[in-house]
Amino acid sequence: MKAVVDPSLCIGCTQCAGLCPEVFSMEGTLAVAIPGEIPGEDVPQAVQAAEACPVGAIQTSD
Numbered sequence: 728m729k730a731v732v733d734p735s736l737c738i739g740c741t742q743c744a745g746l747c748p749e750v751f752s753m754e755g756t757l758a759v760a761i762p763g764e765i766p767g768e769d770v771p772q773a774v775q776a777a778e779a780c781p782v783g784a785i786q787t788s789d
């Protein structure tokens with residue numbers, strides 16, 4: 728699974744980075760996801776973080 732943060736939607740609430748710091752981090756006021764494939768052990772938390780994003784800024788793909 729891969730994840731990307733849409734910078735035009737992210738409001739910088741830091742929730743994703745708090746829930747899944749292995750994948751999401753804050754770069755200035757916006758969140759970014761690690762590029763490429765998310766390690767299998769981090770996928771459940773990454774999905775949880777994507778679902779928790781209040782503005783739906785995190786897109787996931789297989």
Ligand code: SF4
Pocket residue numbers: 732736737738739740741742743744757758779780781782783784785
């Ligand atoms: S949870 Fe959503 S709005 Fe909040 S920092 Fe992460 S991507 Fe941005």
